[in-house]
Each structure stands twice: as structure tokens, then as C-alpha cells.
Amino acid sequence: MGLSYSVGYICAISGNREDLEKVPAAAQKIYEDKQAWCKALSKDEQSSYGTFETSWCEDYTNAIKSAAESALSGDSLPAFVFTAVEDDSSHGIMDEVMKALDEALPGLVIVLCAEYERKKCIFISPPGESSLNLNEFDLFEGRNDWKHAAKLFRGCQALTCLRLPWGKTLSIGPRTFQGCTNLTALILPKEVTKIDETAFENCPNLTIYAPSKSFAREFAKEHSIRSRVYKA
Numbered sequence: 001m002g003l004s005y006s007v008g009y010i011c012a013i014s015g016n017r018e019d020l021e022k023v024p025a026a027a028q029k030i031y032e033d034k035q036a037w038c039k040a041l042s043k044d045e046q047s048s049y050g051t052f053e054t055s056w057c058e059d060y061t062n063a064i065k066s067a068a069e070s071a072l073s074g075d076s077l078p079a080f081v082f083t084a085v086e087d088d089s090s091h092g093i094m095d096e097v098m099k100a101l102d103e104a105l106p107g108l109v110i111v112l113c114a115e116y117e118r119k120k121c122i123f124i125s126p127p128g129e130s131s132l133n134l135n136e137f138d139l140f141e142g143r144n145d146w147k148h149a150a151k152l153f154r155g156c157q158a159l160t161c162l163r164l165p166w167g168k169t170l171s172i173g174p175r176t177f178q179g180c181t182n183l184t185a186l187i188l189p190k191e192v193t194k195i196d197e198t199a200f201e202n203c204p205n206l207t208i209y210a211p212s213k214s215f216a217r218e219f220a221k222e223h224s225i226r227s228r229v230y231k232a
Contacts, residue, residue: 005087005088005116006085006086006087006116007085007086007087007094007114007115007116008083008084008085008114008115008116009083009084009085009086009094009112009113009114009115010081010083010112010113010115010165010166011081011082011083011084011098011110011111011112011113011165012079012080012081012110012111012112012163012164012165012187013064013067013068013079013080013081013082013108013109013110013163014078014079014108014109014111014161014162014163014187015078015079015105015107015108015109015127015160015161016078016107016160016161017072017078019078019105019107019108020068020071020072020078020079020080020108021072022104022105023064023065023068023101023105023108024064024065024068024069026101026104026105027061027062027064027065027068027097027101028061028065029104030057030061030097030100030101030104031054031057031058031061031062033100034053034054034057034058035054037050037054038050038051038053038054052089052090053090053093056089056090056093057093057096057097059084060084060093060094060097061097063082063083063084064082064097064101066082067080067081067082068080077161077163077185077187077209077230078160078161078185079161079162079163079185079187080163081163081165081166098110098112102125106127106128107127107128107158108125108127109124109125109126109127109159109161109162110123110124110125111123111124111162111163111164111165112124112165113165124152126152126153126156126158126159127156127158127159127160128156128158153176153177153180154175154176154177154178154179154180155178155179155180156179156180157180157181157182158182159177159180159182159183160182160183160184160185161183161184161185161186161187162183162185162186162187163187164187164188164189164192165189166189166190166191170189170191170192170193170194171192171193171194171195171196172192172194172195172196172199173196173199174196174198174199175196175198175199175201176196176199177199177200177203177206178198178199178200178201178202178203179201179202179203180202180203180206181202181203181204181205182205183203183205183206184205184206184207185206185207185209186206186207186208186209187209187210187230188208188209188210188214188216189210189211189214190210190211190214190215190216192210192214192215192216193215194215195215195216195219197223200223200225206225206226207225207226207227207228208220208225208226208227208228209227209228209229209230210227210229210230211229211230211231212229217229
């Protein structure tokens with residue numbers, strides 16, 4: 001029997017280095033809590049759903065730990081990306097893991113792209129808030145929270161580093177990052193194809209990191225914004 005659905009996730013997590021250093025331990029704690037939950041179930045409950053839920057939780061948290069540890073090695077920017085897949089057997093566990101990480105480290109910025117068939121949806125949790133909820137809408141209806149990014153980030157002094165996930169054509173609208181005076185690093189994928197002239201007003205410390213010859217890189221050059229080539 002085939003799966004009734006399969007969702008692919010690309011998740012970009014950014015923050016200051018101090019917060020990123022806490023990610024592996026936070027992910028491990030999420031898994032250990034899930035283990036404790038499973039052990040408290042009856043044997044029948046463990047065999048019917050507890051064991052495989054715990055196994056999926058381990059897979060997701062291991063992916064987070066591995067990506068975070070890799071980003072922390074050397075002089076890399078305080079941001080990383082990991083991918084995951086959810087299907088019938090793991091439904092709801094990705095949401096559980098990401099929500100727990102968001103609550104444990106609210107200073108992180110989480111941008112998550114979910115793709116189901118041809119529908120893509122964006123979830124954003126800005127720094128200082130624990131607002132990530134993958135179950136707050138019906139994925140099959142589709143939604144693009146990036147349209148509301150300006151409301152989330154405009155004037156956000158807590159925003160220091162932000163990485164956007166690849167895999168979705170993105171445009172950055174008017175005054176999206178206006179007044180983010182502490183934003184020092186914005187990592188943009190090649191899929192960014194439009195940036196409004198006012199997107200980075202009053203961002204004096206900003207450096208844009210983008211692939212060579214990408215739209216974002218050329219935009220930065222044309223608008224005298226510091227930029228560096230970044231290989232995703």
C-alpha cells in the first residue's frame with residue numbers, strides 16, 4: 001500500500017553563536033524526553049506507536065545535531081540547514097521536535113519550507129518568540145507565511161543572522177528588514193529573484209551572503225551593500 005502523503009522539509013536555523021552552541025544539547029534533550037515518554041507507556045502502546053515515534057524523533061534530532069555541529073566547526077556563520085521527510089508513519093513528530101527546539105531556544109530564527117506535491121509553504125519563527133506551529137493550518141490548503149515576513153522582522157533588534165532555505169523562488173518585499181540595525185549576516189539562496197528597493201533600509205551593519213552571479217549578489221553590488229560569495 002502506498003503512502004497517502006509525504007512532506008519534504010528544508011529548515012534553516014540561524015542565531016548568535018551562543019544560541020547555536022546550545023542546539024546539540026537541546027536536540028538531545030528532546031530525544032531523551034521522548035524516550036522517557038515511551039518508557040512510561042504500556043507494552044502494547046509501545047509496540048503500537050511509542051517505539052516508532054521515538055525512532056523518528058531520534059532521526060530528526062540527530063539531523064539537527066549533525067547540522068549544528070558542522071556549522072559550529074571553524075569560522076562558519078551561525079546558521080545551518082537540514083532536511084527531513086515526514087509521511088504517514090511519522091506524521092506530527094517533525095512538528096513536535098521543531099516546536100520543542102523553538103521553545104527551548106527562542107532566540108533562534110527558524111525558517112522552514114514544507115513541500116507537499118507541488119504546494120510549498122513557509123513557516124517562520126522570529127527571534128525572541130516561540131511561535132512555530134506546523135499544525136496551525138492544513139498543509140494541503142497551502143500557505144506562504146513569507147508574505148508576512150515584513151511584519152515579523154521589521155525593526156527587529158534581536159535579529160543578528162538569518163539564513164533562508166533553498167528550494168523555493170523567493171521575493172523580498174518592501175521594508176522587510178527595515179530598521180534591523182543589528183542584522184549583520186543575511187544568507188540568501190539563488191532562488192531569490194526579486195528584492196524591493198526598500199527591503200534593507202536602515203540596516204547599517206548588513207552583509208549579504210549569496211552565490212556568485214546570483215540575483216541577490218548583484219543586487220547588493222548595485223545598492224552598495226556589503227556582500228560576500230557564499231556556497232550553500
